[in-house]
Amino acid sequence: MDLSHPERLSATDAARAVASGALSAEQLVQACLERIREVEPAVQAWQYLDEAHALAQARARDADRAEGRPIGPLHGVPVGIKDIIDTADMPTEDGTVLHAGRTPARDAAVVAQLRAAGAVVLGKTVTTELATYAPGKTRNPHDATRSPGGSSSGSAAAVAAGMVPLAVGTQSNASVIRPAAYCGVYGFKPSYGLISRHGVLKLSPSLDAVGVFARTLDDVALLAEQITGFDENDPVTRPHARLPFVQTLAAAPPLPPKLAFVKTPMWERTEPGTREAFSELVEALGASCEEVALPDSLAEAWEWHRTIMEAEMALHLDLEYERGRDKLSAPLQQQLARGREISALAYQRALGRLPRLLDGFDELFAKFDALVAPATTGTAPPLASTGDPVFGTLWTLAGMPALAMPLMHGADGLPLGAQLVGRRGDDMRLLRTARWLQMQLDT
């Protein structure tokens, strides 16, 4: 392991180096902070970062080790946290001036779990306005004229720019998948209910999910393993044994996986470069991958998602709308106004579609290990927009686990992601299939 540039290490290698004593947490964090000083002026991934506080955490982790206290799986490893996820020691401002200076009294459940695993909470990463569509200041690390995607803009960009090996984000539509794909890193949104949302800005509780960013699949597994689990404060989580993501990733699949390439009813929105790239990908996979047509009627699912999301946003951002409407972006104002007009009948109807939607996918997963779909319509768009979320919608609505994989590039040389989607609840099989896919394409 080359320790001359600790900031370039994967989280897995960094954790190993800190655990063995080959590297101190302080050296690791110091190297990340240096990298940040170098590239942050161009990328603008951080909403809050107190170097002294980060280093103090690192030194405390080093003291743990020196004094023989237990070492967690992320001991000394820095993690970036999206600024809609509460931290007791840093502000959490939700990407809106309406929440400027907001200082939560406690850590969100995921932050507490990360600290328990020994991680250094490096700082807060930029979010779009209230985790919706109006961009923050962050730029794409591959091209400063392009968007990093949203809403977890800073988390994706910080990982892609080598500032931090790991970051946490959230997704209610495509807010993990899209920025991961635009920035060329892995982005994993687990099954609905796998990670507690307690202490995370509520936008649409029927859709909201916490997700993770990393530069390697092993790192995705390492981070996800620390933050999944039951939390009595989030009623959609369920008691279950800790999911051994890392171990699962190391094991070979019992049978060679079968993949279904699904264009989804939104395929028309893809750019020509995306179509080409996917046609090459499917060809490279040969007999392992079969194109499967999803029913056209599924196009309604995007409308169900909009109904649920806007109706629930109208409730959970009601105070912001009532008291500070003029401080919200015009598109968000319009979205909230629309949400207030949705009837309880339409809202319940949309929610009522989910069981049958999942039954339909279950049939597919009897035959296939995972679905391959676009992650985005194309490569990162210009800064004015965070890009089209259309390829995140369906899997978020259905609560299915989804992984953005940085497998391709567009004609403009920018990263283009593929999205691997698993059966709801089968997150470990999804990651194991992703590892297999990666190895297929490497050979």
Place this chain on the structure above:
Amino acid sequence: MDLSHPERLSATDAARAVASGALSAEQLVQACLERIREVEPAVQAWQYLDEAHALAQARARDADRAEGRPIGPLHGVPVGIKDIIDTADMPTEDGTVLHAGRTPARDAAVVAQLRAAGAVVLGKTVTTELATYAPGKTRNPHDATRSPGGSSSGSAAAVAAGMVPLAVGTQSNASVIRPAAYCGVYGFKPSYGLISRHGVLKLSPSLDAVGVFARTLDDVALLAEQITGFDENDPVTRPHARLPFVQTLAAAPPLPPKLAFVKTPMWERTEPGTREAFSELVEALGASCEEVALPDSLAEAWEWHRTIMEAEMALHLDLEYERGRDKLSAPLQQQLARGREISALAYQRALGRLPRLLDGFDELFAKFDALVAPATTGTAPPLASTGDPVFGTLWTLAGMPALAMPLMHGADGLPLGAQLVGRRGDDMRLLRTARWLQMQLDT
């Protein structure tokens, strides 16, 4: 045990007599059918009753015993089933001509549980229109000019008239408590989620609950014990061990219970006779019972209930409204029209009130074992109405267990019920407290 009038036995005694061989199931069912022939012309409690089929079930139970097969806790005991609860061997018409001739393919979960316990499903009892407010044909067994209450009209009346020792009903507002009180029997609506609603007409899934009717508290416990439990087809049920209601009822409370008499913000709606009766009841209980004022702000809870119930009814009775509106009663048409106008925002807001509402009651239950409240505004009203549901609303909304107890009479000599309400989830403590209360008043 006097076996000369088997139809007069409690379910507990009848089950014992059948198990011991002192009485055959056929004799028991035959006696109930004779009683029905006698009083049904006046009471009109049954929507469907096939004597031959009832007797065939009874003979099959007798054959079980004769041939040494296992005997269930309700072996050979006849039970009436509200006609919104599916039965595979009888029609289930939901109290509306729109569902005339409806023949479900399978039993509701509670019916399957009753059969597994050895019960004889005697027949289907009259419900109001779609379990809402428009009366069916049933009359109060104590006075044929009065209402039996609703919506579980036939279940309450059949038990009160001695036609059957046990019956099952449902409640989304006051549909178990109110008819039980008007008819002078016990009515028990357990905690939300304790009994599966699978196979029961869906009206308002956030409120709908299955409940039971009996002439004794032991019989309430015996019946409730057979039908509580987890059902994967009803997502609000939870896995738990079988609740030993019968055994709990036989045990003395660890400490003398403390009761809180709560008038609720709707006390003004009570009739003078009700006020008098409660003042006597509270006096009789002396130091065991303390009057506790609930906050006036709680009056809003009735509006939350209305919002939730009407919004959910608009969804679940949408087909009836869209295709058969003119076959619905005018008040139900109006109710469904109102439900369609409710916004998703108002609906979610109402649902969002529940956690704090329950927290407030939890404080009360730290000090008291149960709350005593009116079950109805007064004795049974004339037949044109099923009576005011106002004293069922709050406890249904909060999902708290409630028991109508036939403790008093009005100035008109008709039954007047008290309602005992427990902490959500503490159903066994509620029944044990009811037994204690009964014994206090008997001495």
